[in-house]
Structures are given as structure tokens and as C-alpha cells.
Amino acid sequence: DAKTTQPPSMDCAEGRAANLPCNHSTISGNEYVYWYRQIHSQGPQYIIHGLKNNETNEMASLIITEDRKSSTLILPHATLRDTAVYYCIVRVNTGGFKTIFGAGTRLFVKA
């Protein structure tokens, strides 16, 4: 699976959009971009995933660049409960795929 690079930490004001970047310059054509988050002392929570088109769900939006070498997770209106570690992962989506976690970005949402 391709490696990802994320900033170690970010701050965001409550109510503002949180934009979390991820670089995955070695991504393969059949690899998807996945985002998870982990709130302290809990298991990871799936947020969103995409291949090449931008995606949106009730939690977030995922913007993938045209060359697919980077992506941005957008939390449109961050709340204090969004404080967590956010993991960007690229992997294939078929067969015996397994999820390998990098260091992630620790997002602090401040009042």
C-alpha cells in the first residue's frame, strides 16, 4: 500500500471548517483514499473514502486532486467533539485488503 504524509497536528476554531491535508504521491491506480478518525481511547471510526472523484457524506467532504497525489478532508463546521487523530490511508479495495495506519494528524478544535 502507498505511503501517506500528514502534518502531525492542526488547530481549528469551533464552527470553522477544518481542512486536513494528505500527500500520497505514490498512490497506484487501483488504490482508494480512506479517512478514519480516532477519538481518545476509542476504536477508529470510518469517515469517508474515494477513488478519484470528490465525495461528500454527512460527516465530511473529500477532495482528491486530479493527479490523485494528494487529498483534503474537510469538516465543514468543526465542533469540540471533532477533536481526534485523523488518519489518511491509501489501499486497494478488493481481495484481502488490510488497513495500515500511519501517524495521522492530531486535530484540536478550540472554542
Next chain:
Amino acid sequence: GAVVSQHPSRVICKSGTSVKIECRSLDFQATTMFWYRQFPKQSLMLMATSNEGSKATYEQGVEKDKFLINHASLTLSTLTVTSAHPEDSSFYICSAREVRGVNTEAFFGQGTRLTVV
């Protein structure tokens, strides 16, 4: 989304004893389950892939005799930490993937915090 339940959520055991952690998929069948461990302020480390009805596949550096994995049914996988020592104290997390389809997401349990004293 699908629910994956881990039990216990916390366990304290004496050094030298064994501890079993259960991972259940509550509303779906899972041919594949994954076990992770996480140290404080570190990322999740994949330990092994558990396949129903067959032996688990362990990641490099993980002792299979130390961390016994059994996946006897499509809804249950267990991780047994044998002869636990204080250095085995960690947060253990499982995830499970549905049988149906090929593009199915894996869902995570809430984790088990193991403290060996």
C-alpha cells in the same frame, strides 16, 4: 453502520497469566478480522489478520505463540495474550469486514485496554 463489539473494554491481570479478548460482529458476518495494538500517543500497529476457519496471518515481528488468535465462527474472533508481562500492557483493537461484496469496509471495535501488573 455495522457494529463490532469487543469484550472486555478494560482488563487488569497479573504477570504470567493469560487474557482473552473477544471481538464480535453483531449484525453481519465477517470472514476477516484484524487485530491491532496501540501504545500511548502512537498509531495503531497491525498485529495479525484473522480468517474464519483458518490460521491467522501474523505481521512481521509479532509472536504467534504469544498472541493466539482463533476465528472459529463468522461472528467471533478471539485474541489471547499468553503469559502476559507488563510490556504487553497496551490498547488492543479489532476490526471486522463483511462477507458480502468485494468493496466492503472494515468496522472497528471500541478497543480493550490491557494492564499487566
